[in-house]
Amino acid sequence: MINGPLKNLLVVDLTRVLVGPYCTMMLSDLGARVIKIEAPEIGDDSRKFGPFINDYSAYFMSLNRGKESIALNLKKPEDKKIFESIVSKADILVENFKPGTLEKWGLGWKELSKKYPKLIYASASGFGQTGPLKELPAYDMVVQGMGGLMSVTGQPNSEPTRVGTSIGDITAGLFTTIGINAALYDREKTGKGMYIDVSMLDCQIAILENAIARYLSKNEIPKPMGSRHPSIAPFEAFKTKDSHIIIAAGNDKLFENLCNFLKISEISKDTKFITNSKRSENMDELKIILENKLKEKKTSEWVKGMEELKIPCGPIFNIKEAVENPQIRERNMIVKSFHKVVGEFRTAGNPIKMSSYNDSTTRGDIPDLDEHRDKIIKEFCN
Amino acid sequence: MINGPLKNLLVVDLTRVLVGPYCTMMLSDLGARVIKIEAPEIGDDSRKFGPFINDYSAYFMSLNRGKESIALNLKKPEDKKIFESIVSKADILVENFKPGTLEKWGLGWKELSKKYPKLIYASASGFGQTGPLKELPAYDMVVQGMGGLMSVTGQPNSEPTRVGTSIGDITAGLFTTIGINAALYDREKTGKGMYIDVSMLDCQIAILENAIARYLSKNEIPKPMGSRHPSIAPFEAFKTKDSHIIIAAGNDKLFENLCNFLKISEISKDTKFITNSKRSENMDELKIILENKLKEKKTSEWVKGMEELKIPCGPIFNIKEAVENPQIRERNMIVKSFHKVVGEFRTAGNPIKMSSYNDSTTRGDIPDLDEHRDKIIKEFCN
Numbered sequence: 001m002i003n004g005p006l007k008n009l010l011v012v013d014l015t016r017v018l019v020g021p022y023c024t025m026m027l028s029d030l031g032a033r034v035i036k037i038e039a040p041e042i043g044d045d046s047r048k049f050g051p052f053i054n055d056y057s058a059y060f061m062s063l064n065r066g067k068e069s070i071a072l073n074l075k076k077p078e079d080k081k082i083f084e085s086i087v088s089k090a091d092i093l094v095e096n097f098k099p100g101t102l103e104k105w106g107l108g109w110k111e112l113s114k115k116y117p118k119l120i121y122a123s124a125s126g127f128g129q130t131g132p133l134k135e136l137p138a139y140d141m142v143v144q145g146m147g148g149l150m151s152v153t154g155q156p157n158s159e160p161t162r163v164g165t166s167i168g169d170i171t172a173g174l175f176t177t178i179g180i181n182a183a184l185y186d187r188e189k190t191g192k193g194m195y196i197d198v199s200m201l202d203c204q205i206a207i208l209e210n211a212i213a214r215y216l217s218k219n220e221i222p223k224p225m226g227s228r229h230p231s232i233a234p235f236e237a238f239k240t241k242d243s244h245i246i247i248a249a250g251n252d253k254l255f256e257n258l259c260n261f262l263k264i265s266e267i268s269k270d271t272k273f274i275t276n277s278k279r280s281e282n283m284d285e286l287k288i289i290l291e292n293k294l295k296e297k298k299t300s301e302w303v304k305g306m307e308e309l310k311i312p313c314g315p316i317f318n319i320k321e322a323v324e325n326p327q328i329r330e331r332n333m334i335v336k337s338f339h340k341v342v343g344e345f346r347t348a349g350n351p352i353k354m355s356s357y358n359d360s361t362t363r364g365d366i367p368d369l370d371e372h373r374d375k376i377i378k379e380f381c382n
Numbered sequence: 383m384i385n386g387p388l389k390n391l392l393v394v395d396l397t398r399v400l401v402g403p404y405c406t407m408m409l410s411d412l413g414a415r416v417i418k419i420e421a422p423e424i425g426d427d428s429r430k431f432g433p434f435i436n437d438y439s440a441y442f443m444s445l446n447r448g449k450e451s452i453a454l455n456l457k458k459p460e461d462k463k464i465f466e467s468i469v470s471k472a473d474i475l476v477e478n479f480k481p482g483t484l485e486k487w488g489l490g491w492k493e494l495s496k497k498y499p500k501l502i503y504a505s506a507s508g509f510g511q512t513g514p515l516k517e518l519p520a521y522d523m524v525v526q527g528m529g530g531l532m533s534v535t536g537q538p539n540s541e542p543t544r545v546g547t548s549i550g551d552i553t554a555g556l557f558t559t560i561g562i563n564a565a566l567y568d569r570e571k572t573g574k575g576m577y578i579d580v581s582m583l584d585c586q587i588a589i590l591e592n593a594i595a596r597y598l599s600k601n602e603i604p605k606p607m608g609s610r611h612p613s614i615a616p617f618e619a620f621k622t623k624d625s626h627i628i629i630a631a632g633n634d635k636l637f638e639n640l641c642n643f644l645k646i647s648e649i650s651k652d653t654k655f656i657t658n659s660k661r662s663e664n665m666d667e668l669k670i671i672l673e674n675k676l677k678e679k680k681t682s683e684w685v686k687g688m689e690e691l692k693i694p695c696g697p698i699f700n701i702k703e704a705v706e707n708p709q710i711r712e713r714n715m716i717v718k719s720f721h722k723v724v725g726e727f728r729t730a731g732n733p734i735k736m737s738s739y740n741d742s743t744t745r746g747d748i749p750d751l752d753e754h755r756d757k758i759i760k761e762f763c764n
Contacts (some may be wrong), residue, residue, distance in 0.1 A: 005568035017632070018591070030564050045633055049592070049613045050659055051600050058599035059592050059613055109737070126694075128735070131712035136689055139630035141609070141617055142696040148704030150609070150619075152546030155537065160609040160619035160626050160698055163545045164534030165591045172733075174556040179734040181563030182412050186387035186738065188570040195737035202733035205704065205715045209400070209547045210431070210441050215701040216716070216728040217440035218433050222701055227523070227532070227542045231431045231441055235523055237532075237542035244542050248521035250399070251427055277432055307518055312508075314524040316542055319597040319604055322530030322587065330513035333587045334598070346598040351554075351584035352561040353510070355491070355577035356568065 001364065002066070004031025004357050009091040009184070012083075013037065013067060016044040018140065018166055019124045019200060020096035021063040022173030027092065027180065028364070029350040031357070034067040035086060035376060036367065043071065043369040053342045056366075062347040065337035066364030068372040074105050083107070085380040088116060092180055096124045099134045109195040120183045120193040124176045128199030138200060140168035147204020152211045154224035161224065171207055172200040233279035234258070237316060239291050242298045247290070248312040252276065258311050262293045332359050339366040383746065384448070386413025386739050391566070394465075394472040395419065395449060398426040400522065400548055401506045401582060402478035403445040404555030409474065409562065410746070411732040413739070416449040417468060417758060418749065425453065425751040435724045438748075444729040447719035448746030450754040456487050465489070467762040470498060474562055478506045481516050491577040502565045502575040506558045510581030520582060522550035529586025534593045536606035543606065553589055554582040615661035616640070619698060621673050624680040629672075630694040634658065640693050644675045719745040 001007070006027060013024040013036040021044070028034045038044055049059040070086075072079040087093060093112070095102060102108050109121045123129060126138020144150050144162050154161030179196040187193055205212065210231045214220045222230060227246070229235035234255070237244040249255040252268075252275060259268035267273055267289060272282045279286055294302060299315050306313040317325065323334060335349040345366060353359055383389070388409060395406040395418040403426070410416045420426055431441040452468075454461040469475060475494070477484060484490050491503045505511060508520020526532050526544050536543030561578040569575055587594065592613045596602045604612060609628070611617035616637070619626040631637040634650075634657060641650035649655055649671060654664045661668055676684060681697050688695040699707065705716060717731040727748060735741055 005564040026560065030560075048633075048658055050662060051592075051596050051602065051613070052659075053599050058595040062591075062595040062598075127709055128713050131709045133709040135692075137692050137694045138696075139614075139617065139632050139694045141611060141619075141628045141630040142694050145619070145628040145698040146696045146704065146707065148699055148701045149546060150698050151700040151704070153535065154543060154546075155540050158537050158540065160628075161536060161543060161606075162609045162611070162618075163549070164531060164536075164604075164606060165589050165593060166611070167545070167549060167589070170589050170591065171553070171556065174553065174560065175733050178408065178412075178556065178559050178563055179736065181560055181567060182387040182734070183736065183738075184567040185563060185570065188567065190738070192738070197735040197737075198733055199713060201707075201709060202713050202715050202731075205710055206730045206733045207547050207549070207552050208701065208704075208730060209444075209552065210433075211547060211701050212705065212730055213440040213444040214433050215705060216444075217435050219702075220433065222546075224543075224546060227544045229523060229544070229548070231433070232521075235521065236544075237523075237527070246523045246527040246542075248523040250521050251430075254519075276430055277434075280432060310517075310519050312519045312521045312524050314520075314528045316527040316532050317530055318533040319530045319590065319593050320601075322528065322533070322590075323594065323597060325528065325583075327509055327513045327515040327583065328587055331510055331581060331584050333584050348588045348590060348594050349584075351557050351580055351588045352564070353579040353581075354561060354565065355579075356565075356572070356574070 001033060002029060002031045002360055007031035010089055011035065012087055012090045012093045014093065014095035014097065016096065017046050018063065018169035019172045020094055022170055023124065023176045024067065024094050025063050026177045028066045036064065036067045036069045037083065038069055038071050038369055040071040040073050047369065056339060056342050061339060061345050061366045065347055065366050067367055068376065069367035069369055070373050070376045071370035074107060082377060082381055086376065087112060089380060090119065092120045092122065094122045098137055099125050099129045113193060118187060118191065118193045120180055120187065122176050122180050122196040124172050124198045126199065127201050129197045140166035143168040143200040143204050147201055148208055148211065149204055152222050152224055155226045156224055158224065168200050168204060172198055172203040175203050228283065231280065232276060233283045234286060234290060238287065238294050240294045240297060240299045240302055244316050245294060245299045245302050246314050246316065250312065254311055255279065257309050261306060261309055261311065264289065264293060332361055335361055335363055337363040337366055383415060384411060384413045384742050386411065389413035391473045392471055394469055394475045396475065396477035396479065398478065399428050400445065400551035401554045402476055404552055405506065405558045406449065406476050407445050408559045410448045418446065418449045418451045419465065420451055420453050420751055422453040422455050429751065438721060438724050443721060443727050443748045447729055447748050449749055450758065451749035451751055452755050452758045453752035456489060464759060464763055468758065469494060471762060472501060474502045474504065476504045480519055481507050481511045495575060500569060500573065500575045502562055502569065504558050504562050504578040506554050506580045508582050510584060511579045522548035525550040525582040525586050529583055530590055530593065531586055534604050534606055537608045538606055540606065550582050550586060554580055554585040557585050610665065613662065614658060615665045616668060616672060620669065620676050622676050622679060622681045622684055626698050627676065627681045627684050628696050628698065632694065636693055637661065639691055643688060643691055643693065646671065646675060714741050714743055717743055717745055719748055721748040
C-alpha cells in the first residue's frame with residue numbers, strides 16, 4: 001500500500017474499463033486501499049483489451065495495479081451480503097455503471113446513504129444521472145465527438161481526428177477524483193458523505209478552453225488548426241532541416257528573443273508582428289518567414305540554442321522518446337508493479353508529488369479476477 | 383461566493399495564463415475564496431489573449447470569473463508586506479512561476495511553511511521542481527510535443543497535430559487540484575500543510591493510456607490513427623450519407639447488436655470479427671463493410687436507431703452544437719458571470735455535481751487588474 005494522504009481509507013470499486021478505474025487508480029496512488037468488485041467469470045471488460053502479455057491485458061494491468069479483486073454477482077442475495085459487509089466499512093464507493101443500474105439492484109446512493117451516512121458515493125457516467133440523454137451508454141469516442149473536442153482537433157479539412165488518448169474518460173476520471181477528495185475534506189467538517197455525479201460529456205465542455213470562449217463570446221465556431229494555437233502566436237510546430245520543432249513564444253518578450261536568436265530582429269519590430277494579436281492575424285506570413293530560417297538546422301541544434309535563451313520550444317517525441325526522457329525518469333514517472341505470471345510490469349506513475357510523502361517507485365501487485373476472495377471474506381464477513 | 387465543500391478557505395493565487403488559473407478556478411467553483419495577485423500594469427498575460435469583447439479578453443474572463451484581483455510587485459518590500467498579510471490568513475497558495483522564482487524573492491515553500499506550517503503550497507510548472515529540465519520554460523504545445531501525445535494524435539502520416547484544446551495545461555491543472563484537495567484532507571488529520579509539485583510534462587505521461595501500455599509492455603511505438611482507437615474495435619468515425627457517425631461498440635455483445643441492427647448479422651459470427659482482438663486485427667476490412675451499409679442513411683437517422691438499441695454512438699458536434707445540446711443545458715454546464723463593461727458573460731460550468739451543494743448557475747464577477755486593492759488592504763493589513 002502507498003503511504004499517502006488517503007491512507008487508512010477504503011474504496012469499494014465498482015468500476016470497469018477506463019473512467020472509473022483511472023479514478024480509483026489515482027485514489028490508490030494517493031494511499032487508499034481499493035477493493036475492486038468484478039462480475040464473476042467476465043471481470044472488468046478491459047481484461048480483454050490489448051496489448052497482451054502471456055494472455056494478460058497490459059491495458060488492464062496498467063490501470064489496476066495495487067487493487068484487490070473479488071468477483072460478486074450483485075443481483076444474487078448471498079453476494080449482495082458480502083458486498084454490504086465491505087461497504088459498511090468503506091469510506092468511498094466509485095461506480096461507472098449505466099445510470100439506474102445500482103438503484104435497480106437496491107444499491108443506489110439513496111439506499112446506501114441511509115445505512116451508511118458517512119459514505120462518499122461517486123458515479124461517473126457518459127452523460128450523467130440527469131437530463132434527456134442519461135439512459136444512453138457512452139464510450140470515450142462518443143463524448144469526444146459530442147463534446148466538440150474532435151471538431152477542433154486535426155488538420156484543416158482532414159478526416160475526423162480523435163485525441164490519441166481517451167481524454168473523455170481520463171478527464172472525467174480526474175474530475176471525479178477531485179470531487180471525492182473535496183468530499184473527504186467536507187466530511188471532516190460535516191460528518192457526512194455525499195453523492196458525486198460526473199458526466200464524461202460535461203467534462204468535455206469543461207476543457208474546451210479558448211474554443212468555448214470564442215463561441216460563447218463571439219459566436220465563432222472554431223475549426224481544427226493542425227498544430228496551431230488559435231489565440232497565441234507563434235505557438236505551433238515548424239519544419240526544420242530534419243523534422244519539426246515546437247516553438248511556443250507566448251508573449252512579446254519571448255517573440256523578440258526568438259527573432260534575435262534567429263537573426264531576424266527586424267521581424268519583431270514589424271507592425272504586422274508586434275503584438276500577440278497582430279501575430280495571430282498574420283501567422284501564415286510569419287510561419288513562412290520562420291520556417292525559411294528554421295530549415296537551416298536540425299531540430300536538436302535549434303532546441304539547444306533556444307533552451308539556452310529560455311525560449312519555450314521542444315521536439316515532437318514519440319512514446320519511446322517521451323518515456324525515456326531523463327526528466328521523466330528523474331521524476332519517477334515510470335513505476336513498477338508485479339504480476340505473478342507476467343512478472344515485473346511498468347506503468348505511468350503519479351504526477352502529484354507531495355512533500356509529506358515519499359513518491360514510491362513501486363505499486364502493489366496486479367490482481368487476477370477474484371484473487372483476493374478468501375482474504376476479503378475472512379476480513380469483512382465475520 | 384459559491385457554496386461548496388471548500389467554503390471558508392482562502393486561496394492566494396499567484397498564477398497566470400492557464401494551468402494555474404484553471405486550478406484556482408476549480409477551487410473557486412468548489413467554494414474557496416481566491417485572491418489573484420497580479421503583476422502591476424501587465425497583470426495576467428492572458429489578459430492580452432483573444433478573443434476580445436470591447437478590448438477585454440474572453441480568454442481571461444472565462445478562467446478568472448469569481449476571483450478578486452490585487453496588483454503587487456513581489457520584489458518590492460512594501461508590496462511583499464501586503465502579500466504576507468494575505469498569506470498569513472491563507473489556506474492554500476498556488477503558483478506557476480518558473481521554478482526558483484519565488485525562492486529568489488524569499489517567498490518559497492521552505493520560507494513560508496516555517497511561518498505558516500498549515501499552508502498548502504502548490505506549484506505547477508512545465509517540467510517540475512526537480513530534474514535536468516527544471517529550469518526550462520514550457521507552454522502547453524511544448525509538453526504536448528515532448529510528452530508523446532502529439533505522436534499519437536492526427537491522421538496517419540499527417541503534419542503534426544496538437545489536441546485542439548490546451549490539454550497539457552488543463553490536465554496539470556486538474557492533477558494540481560486533486561493534490562490540493564488531498565492535502566486539505568491530510569491537514570485535517572495532521573494539522574500540517576504540505577508542498578505539492580506538479581509538472582505539466584509528468585501529467586502528459588500520466589494520461590497516455592494504451593499508448594504507454596503498448597510501449598512499456600511490447601516496445602511498440604504507436605502512431606496516429608485518425609479517429610480509430612488502437613485497442614477497441616469498432617471504435618471510430620464512419621462515413622454516412624451526409625457526414626460521419628461515431629460508433630463505439632466496446633464489447634462483443636454491443637458488436638452483435640450493431641450487426642443485427644445493420645442487418646449484417648452474419649458479420650458478428652465471422653471468425654475474423656468474433657472477438658475484440660480479431661476485430662482490431664481486421665479493422666480495415668470491417669470498416670469497408672460497415673461504411674457500405676452506413677452510407678445508406680444520414681447520421682441523425684442512424685443515431686436515432688442505434689440509441690434505441692443502446693449502441694454507443696453519436697454525431698461529431700461542432701462547438702455550437704456541443705454547447706447547445708439540451709443535455710448540456712440541463713446539466714448546468716454553461717454558467718453566467720458578469721463584467722462591469724462587457725456585461726453578462728457565459729463560461730463552462732463545473733462538471734462535479736455534489737448532492738450536498740446546489741450547482742450554482744452563476745459565478746462571481748470578473749476582476750479588472752487591481753480592482754479589489756482597497757478592499758483587500760482594508761481587510762488584511764490592519
